[in-house]
Amino acid sequence: MNTHKLCLIGPSAVGKTSLIRQFVEGIFSEKYLTSIGVKIDKKQVNTELGGVLFLIWDIEGTDQFCGFNPRYLNGASAYIVVVDQTQPSSIDDAIIIYQQAIAASNADVYLAINKNDLTSQVSEQQLESLTSLKFKRVISTSAKTGENVANLFTEIATSLLAKLS
Amino acid sequence: MEDKLTPILQSLNCIAFQYHADGYFHNVFIDSPWAQDLVPNIESRPYQTLTGHSFFLDDFIRDAINFWQSQSSHLNNEKLDSGIWTEHPENKEAMHLSAEAINHPDGQFLIIRNLAHEFNDKQNTLQAAREMLIANENVMASHQYAQERVASISHEQASLQRIVEAISKAVDTISTGILIVDSEMNCLMDNPAIKQLFNLSAESNKDSILTIILQLLEKQYPEFNQILSSDETWQGELCWMLPPFNMKWFMLSIIPIRSALGKLSQWVFITSDISRLKHLQQQNEKLTLIDNLTELPNRQYFWNALENLIAASIPCYIVYIDIENFKRINDELGHSKGDEVLTYVSEHVRKSVKREDVVARIGGNEFGLLLQGVASDEQCKYVLDRIGSIALSSHFQRMTNNLGNNLNIGIAAYPRDGDNVERLLKSVGIAVKQAKEKLELNHCFYNAKMEQEALRQLKLKQELESALELQQFELYFQPIYLSHDKKISKVEVLIRWNHPELGLVMPGSFIPLAEASGLIVPMGKWIIEQACQALGELAYKGYHLGVSINLSPRQFNDKSIAPFIEEAIKNFNIDPAQIELEVTEGLLIYNYDAVLEQLKTLRKVGIKLSVDDFGTGYSSLSYLKRLPIDALKIDRSFVTDLAVDANDKAIVSAVIVMAHQLKLLVVAEGVEEQNQMDFLIQHDCDFIQGYLLCRPLPFEKLCDVLAQQ
Ligand SMILES: Nc1nc2c(ncn2[C@@H]2O[C@H](COP(=O)(O)OP(=O)(O)OP(=O)(O)O)[C@@H](O)[C@H]2O)c(=O)[nH]1
Ligand SMILES: [Mg+2]
Numbered sequence: 001m002n003t004h005k006l007c008l009i010g011p012s013a014v015g016k017t018s019l020i021r022q023f024v025e026g027i028f029s030e031k032y033l034t035s036i037g038v039k040i041d042k043k044q045v046n047t048e049l050g051g052v053l054f055l056i057w058d059i060e061g062t063d064q065f066c067g068f069n070p071r072y073l074n075g076a077s078a079y080i081v082v083v084d085q086t087q088p089s090s091i092d093d094a095i096i097i098y099q100q101a102i103a104a105s106n107a108d109v110y111l112a113i114n115k116n117d118l119t120s121q122v123s124e125q126q127l128e129s130l131t132s133l134k135f136k137r138v139i140s141t142s143a144k145t146g147e148n149v150a151n152l153f154t155e156i157a158t159s160l161l162a163k164l165s
Numbered sequence: 166m167e168d169k170l171t172p173i174l175q176s177l178n179c180i181a182f183q184y185h186a187d188g189y190f191h192n193v194f195i196d197s198p199w200a201q202d203l204v205p206n207i208e209s210r211p212y213q214t215l216t217g218h219s220f221f222l223d224d225f226i227r228d229a230i231n232f233w234q235s236q237s238s239h240l241n242n243e244k245l246d247s248g249i250w251t252e253h254p255e256n257k258e259a260m261h262l263s264a265e266a267i268n269h270p271d272g273q274f275l276i277i278r279n280l281a282h283e284f285n286d287k288q289n290t291l292q293a294a295r296e297m298l299i300a301n302e303n304v305m306a307s308h309q310y311a312q313e314r315v316a317s318i319s320h321e322q323a324s325l326q327r328i329v330e331a332i333s334k335a336v337d338t339i340s341t342g343i344l345i346v347d348s349e350m351n352c353l354m355d356n357p358a359i360k361q362l363f364n365l366s367a368e369s370n371k372d373s374i375l376t377i378i379l380q381l382l383e384k385q386y387p388e389f390n391q392i393l394s395s396d397e398t399w400q401g402e403l404c405w406m407l408p409p410f411n412m413k414w415f416m417l418s419i420i421p422i423r424s425a426l427g428k429l430s431q432w433v434f435i436t437s438d439i440s441r442l443k444h445l446q447q448q449n450e451k452l453t454l455i456d457n458l459t460e461l462p463n464r465q466y467f468w469n470a471l472e473n474l475i476a477a478s479i480p481c482y483i484v485y486i487d488i489e490n491f492k493r494i495n496d497e498l499g500h501s502k503g504d505e506v507l508t509y510v511s512e513h514v515r516k517s518v519k520r521e522d523v524v525a526r527i528g529g530n531e532f533g534l535l536l537q538g539v540a541s542d543e544q545c546k547y548v549l550d551r552i553g554s555i556a557l558s559s560h561f562q563r564m565t566n567n568l569g570n571n572l573n574i575g576i577a578a579y580p581r582d583g584d585n586v587e588r589l590l591k592s593v594g595i596a597v598k599q600a601k602e603k604l605e606l607n608h609c610f611y612n613a614k615m616e617q618e619a620l621r622q623l624k625l626k627q628e629l630e631s632a633l634e635l636q637q638f639e640l641y642f643q644p645i646y647l648s649h650d651k652k653i654s655k656v657e658v659l660i661r662w663n664h665p666e667l668g669l670v671m672p673g674s675f676i677p678l679a680e681a682s683g684l685i686v687p688m689g690k691w692i693i694e695q696a697c698q699a700l701g702e703l704a705y706k707g708y709h710l711g712v713s714i715n716l717s718p719r720q721f722n723d724k725s726i727a728p729f730i731e732e733a734i735k736n737f738n739i740d741p742a743q744i745e746l747e748v749t750e751g752l753l754i755y756n757y758d759a760v761l762e763q764l765k766t767l768r769k770v771g772i773k774l775s776v777d778d779f780g781t782g783y784s785s786l787s788y789l790k791r792l793p794i795d796a797l798k799i800d801r802s803f804v805t806d807l808a809v810d811a812n813d814k815a816i817v818s819a820v821i822v823m824a825h826q827l828k829l830l831v832v833a834e835g836v837e838e839q840n841q842m843d844f845l846i847q848h849d850c851d852f853i854q855g856y857l858l859c860r861p862l863p864f865e866k867l868c869d870v871l872a873q874q
Contacts, residue, residue, distance in 0.1 A: 005224070012295050032299075034292050036284055037249030037261070040220045055220050065294055069248055074228055087302060 001044070003053045004160055005075050006153075009068070009101060010082035011093040012061025015114040018143035019082065020058050023153055028144050035060045038072060045153055049161035054153065062097050070104030078108040078156050083130065085113050085120040085140075091130050098133055108159065111135040112152060117142040171196065177278065182215065184233060184273040190215050199279055202254045203262070215275070221250040222264065226275070229266035233273045243268050249280060249287075297445035308416055308437040311341045315420050315433045342436035344375060348429050362415065362438050364407070378417070378434065381405060384478050397421065402439065404477035412477065414443040458504055459511035459526050467525035467533045471579075471586050474535065480579055482545050483589050484534035485597040486514065486552065487573040491530035494565055506564055510555060510572070517551040542578075542610055549574055549608045556607070573600040574608035582611045595619050626678045628664070633688060637663045640695050641861035644870065645713070645832060645854040648846045653874060655711030655745065657854065658696045659861045660688070680717050689720040690729055696744075697737040699864055704739065708871050713745040715777065718752045722759075727766045734770070741771030745796070749777045753792065761792060768793045775832070780816065790827050796851075797824055801835025804855075808840045818848045825849070 008016040017035050021027050024043045039058045044051055057076070062068040073079060081098055084090045094111075102109065111131065131138050137155060141148040174181065174194045180203075182190035192211050200207050204218050216223045225247045232245045247264040254260070261284035267274040342359025346352050355371040363374050381403045382389045403415045418435040462470070474481050488494075488510060495503040507530070514532055515524050523535040539545045555561050556571045575597025583589040592611040598619070600609035609615075632638060642656040662670040679685040696712050703710055720726055734741050746767060753760050753776065764774060775796035776789060780803055789797070799817060806813045817833075824831045833845045836855030845853060859870065 013299055032292075032296065034288070034295050036288050036291065037251060037263075038221060039251040039253075042220070061295075063295070063298070065291055071228065072248075075224060087299075089302070 001051055001053050002161065002164070003055060004077040004157075005055045005057065006156065007057040007059055007073055007076045007079040008082055009059050009072075009079055009097055010061060011084070011087070011090040011097070012063045012066070014061065014082045014084035014087065014090050015141075015143045016061065016082045017058050019080075019112065019114065019141060019149055020056050022143045022146050022149045024056070026146075028146075043153075045157040047154055047158045047161060049158055049165070052157040052160060054157070062093065068097055068100050070100055073101060073105035073107065076105060076107045077160055078110065078136075079105065080110040080112050080152070080156075081135075082112045082114050084115050085122050085127075086115050086118045088122050088126060091122055091126050095130055095133070098130075102134075108136045108156070109134065110152065110156060111138040112141045112148075113138065114141050114143060116140045116147060117144050170194075178281075179276050179278040181277075182275045184230075184275060188214055188230070190275060193274065197279065199260055202257050202260065203252060203277070219252055221247070221252070222277075225264050225266075229264075229275060232266050233268060249284060293445060297442065300442045300445055304416065304437050304439055304442055307341050308418065308435060311343065311435045312418050312420065315422075315435065340438070342434075344371070344378070344434040344436070346375060346432050346434065348431065350375070350379070350432075353431065359434075359436055362413075362436055363405070375434075377405070378403070378436075382417075385476055393419075402476070404473075406477060406479075412440075413438060414440045459508055461511050461515070461532070462523065462525040464525065464527040464533070467523065467527050467535070468586060468590075470523045470525075470535055471589065474537070475579060475584070475586065475589075478580075479537060482534075482536040482539050483577045483579060483593045484536060484549070485527070485575045485593050486510075486532040486534070487575075487597055487601065488530040489571040489573055489601065490568055493568050497568065498566055502564070506561075509561065509564060513555045514552055518548060542576075545576060545578075546608070549576070553607045572607055573597055575600050575611065576608060577611040592616075622678065625675065626682060629662075629675055629678055629684060630682070632662060632664075633684075633691060637665070638688070638691065639663055639863065640692065640699065641863060642699070642712075642867045643854060643861040644859045644867070645852050646858050648842075648850055648853045651853075651858070653710065653871065654852065655713055656867065657713045657715075657747075657861075658692060658699075660692055676717065680719055683719065685717050685719050686723055689717065689726075693730060694733055697733045697739060700739050700743055701737040702864075703868075703871070706868065706871075709743075710871075711743050711745055711773075713747050713775065716746045716748050718749070721748055721752055721763060727763075727770055730767070730772065731770050734772075742773060745773040745775055747775050747777040747798065750779055753789070764793050775830075779820070789829070794829060796830040796832060798832040798834055799850075804833050804835045804841055804845075805837075807844050808838065814844065817845070817850075821848050821850055 008020060010016055012034060013032060017033075018028060020041055021029070024041045035058055037060055041056045041058065042053060043056060044053050057072060059069075059072050060066055079101065081094055081101070083094045098109070111133075113127070136159065137152075139148050139152050139155075141152060143149065171194070175196060178197060180195045180197050180200045181193040183193050184190055189212055192207065195207050203222070204213075204215060207213075214226075216226055229245055232243075245266040249261055249263050252260045252262055261280045263278050263280055265276045265278070267276060340358050340361075342362045343354075343356045344352060344359055345354040352371045352375045355374065357367060359374055360367055360369060360371075363377060365374065385403060386401060398418065398420045400416070400418045403417050405413045405415060407413065416437045416439045420433045420435070421429050422431040422433060423429055471481075471483065488506065491503065491506070494506055507526075511524070511526065511532065514534070518524060518534060518536060519538075522537065523533075525533045527533040536545065536548060539548065553572055553574065575593050575595070577583065577589050577592035577596055579589055582592040595615050596609045596611040599615050600607060603609060639661050641659045641661050643659060644653040645655045645657060646652060647654045660672050660676075662672075662675055664670045676685070679688055693714060696714055700710070700712055716726075730744070734744070767774060773795045774793065775798060776794055777798050778800045779797040780800045797820075799820060803813045803817050807817060821831050830851045832852040832854060833841075833850050834854045836842050836845065836853050836857050838857060841855075842853055842857055862870065
């Protein structure tokens with residue numbers, strides 16, 4: 001079985017932990033418990049091209065209290081930048097995080113625009129400045145309803161397997 | 166060696182391995198209960214790869230091996246830190262760990278630490294901080310949304326009907342409260358949210374909400390009427406007290422709406438509940454605005470807390486506590502003892518007040534309290550007595566080595582002694598200063614008289630600065646008599662200040678000021694010069710007297726004093742043995758080595774040295790024996806009670822006997838009555854000084870008295 005390291009990065013409180021929890025355990029909680037450091041979960045994904053074992057790195061959010069540690073991306077096959085469409089500031093912060101990340105890693109980058117079950121507070125223009133960056137795929141998700149969550153992980157798995165063959 | 170290291174490594178809660186180039190590690194220290202949970206069967210495998218148990222660790226070991234093999238890491242001792250990670254072994258509690266790869270000349274090591282406590286602290290701090298960020302963004306976003314809606318409608322200059330409709334539509338479902346009032350402050354419309362904000366039922370009268378808001382504004386923003394008359398948008402925070410215990414914080418925006426003619430037609434009040442935000446802010450401040458040593462909030466926090474109480478018009482007592490002589494603890498017992506004392510006092514103070522009361526560390530040796538719900542000064546005193554009792558406790562005395570440390574406590578009351586933070590902190594500062602000066606009471610409530618006194622002192626200090634230049638000082642001379650023949654043997658020089666308004670000012674009221682400001686040094690030199698000049702004149706007139714001059718602590722510590730005296734002696738051509746310097750006993754007991762050195766230096770000049778106020782300090786005669794001293798002066802307090810107090814009689818006669826054994830001469834000062842003098846002469850006291858024989862005199866008068874002899 002192919003094992004791949006997959007990291008979730010982004011500003012704090014955008015839903016990184018929630019996305020992983022939804023994907024791995026199928027659970028969502030409204031309560032916010034901020035992540036400290038790193039926690040790794042594993043989950044197998046089966047695609048038409050075969051199975052992949054993901055080691056999913058839930059990395060603490062980046063904000064004024066906590067910087068981004070690019071070393072966490074070492075050895076990752078792909079990573080997901082997560083933003084929150086109800087928090088306009090998360091878009092601006094994500095642009096900076098993206099730049100730090102691509103400087104440290106060549107892995108594929110995905111963008112998850114999360115909390116799509118809530119009304120967006122982000123202007124088209126602002127979103128454009130983020131989505132125009134070199135993401136392998138931009139996808140609108142909800143950790144709460146589960147929308148596009150499994151799709152995102154399956155797509156990453158497929159892409160990784162396609163690369164191998 | 167290993168035995169010694171074991172408890173240390175255990176207390177660090179870590180495990181350690183040494184790396185061998187082949188990808189294997191040697192167990193160095195694995196004596197921690199959680200080592201098994203991270204690496205199963207760790208004990209049975211002293212030599213292993215450590216991989217395959219934790220995804221994070223596998224990843225880090227890969228980076229660590231790269232690091233150890235890389236060129237640069239060999240250059241010096243370097244470390245690679247993994248950052249915190251969480252490991253959740255099956256059926257076990259989660260562990261919070263961090264790993265370090267270390268490059269050391271002795272080898273390459275991997276240290277894994279268990280950070281249970283650090284993790285919780287960090288989690289709590291960041292949780293509060295981040296929740297606050299979010300709450301702030303949310304409240305502000307919807308408040309702003311409502312405000313923008315209202316602003317855009319008001320630009321349309323629509324009819325009231327239209328405004329009410331549009332706003333209602335926009336705001337009916339949101340949690341932001343809306344109230345529209347006319348220019349006369351009659352309520353026209355409200356939404357359901359505002360009733361909820363003020364805990365009112367849906368049927369309640371909308372006017373009652375407006376009444377509450379206007380009352381709060383009047384109290385908390387005295388300038389509010391001005392704001393209304395400026396016809397501009399206003400925004401501020403309101404605190405709403407809900408008796409008995411609750412309070413709510415609101416963000417309030419007030420927006421004017423004008424008619425087509427530009428006349429003000431309505432006001433729209435937009436209200437959001439920011440209590441949670443405030444609460445988080447406070448919690449966050451608690452987590453960050455904290456003094457590391459005592460774990461008490463810091464000065465900034467104290468300031469904010471007082472500001473909040475004032476904003477909410479909540480009466481309170483503001484208390485400053487100052488540990489007296491704290492510097493001595495640090496200087497003489499070391500800083501770690503000082504820290505221990507601070508921690509002990511902070512805990513004691515914390516325990517002496519209610520949980521809700523604010524206790525903060527606001528300075529090096531100062532604590533601040535905010536006491537709520539204390540009805541009167543009397544009641545406040547109970548709390549202060551509880552706090553003050555620490556100084557009496559034997560534990561505290563032992564801890565401070567009986568240095569005589571006490572607590573000085575100053576108190577001000579809000580609103581009685583001020584209505585803003587600056588004013589109140591000034592008041593309480595004045596009170597604590599007063600408490601320091603008063604010896605009999607350890608606490609002092611602020612009053613206006615104190616402040617006048619402080620102002621008077623300040624003025625006096627400023628005038629004192631120019632007094633030397635304006636030649637307002639004058640020397641007086643008090644004769645000191647040989648007791649056996651009642652002849653004047655020497656004179657003590659005493660300074661007086663001819664103040665243009667106050668008249669003759671006694672040294673007691675200005676020497677401490679001069680000492681505190683450092684003015685004492687030039688003033689002291691002036692005295693020495695004048696005294697030498699007087700000696701010269703007296704010699705010219707045929708009188709050969711000694712002169713004794715008081716030396717204050719600051720002067721005594723001034724390195725330039727000895728050469729200065731030498732110079733003056735030369736200039737006025739006098740015998741150095743004619744000059745005697747008096748230093749207080751209190752000064753001698755600090756810092757023996759430095760004192761001895763300075764005394765020796767002065768002694769080399771050829772002058773005499775004597776100890777003033779003997780008996781008031783803590784020195785013993787045997788201590789004085791080790792110092793180069795010629796005479797001592799028995800403090801006037803013993804002399805005053807000589808006739809009536811048997812104890813004092815015993816002390817004085819014993820001091821004289823022992824001083825003579827040590828070859829010290831004895832002077833008694835403050836002799837005012839015949840029976841005092843009789844006793845002193847009877848017990849062989851060498852010199853007598855006091856009103857009974859002669860008061861301090863200006864120079865000409867002194868000459869007259871000498872002529873009569
Ligand atoms: N409505 C909604 N809420 C979400 C969604 N995803 C996350 N949340 C909520 O957003 C908050 C933050 O979610 P987390 O998953 O802890 O965010 P995070 O990015 O891991 O945060 P940090 O670990 O602090 O960086 C929580 O209260 C979640 O319940 C979503 O898709 N929809
Ligand atoms: Mg998280």
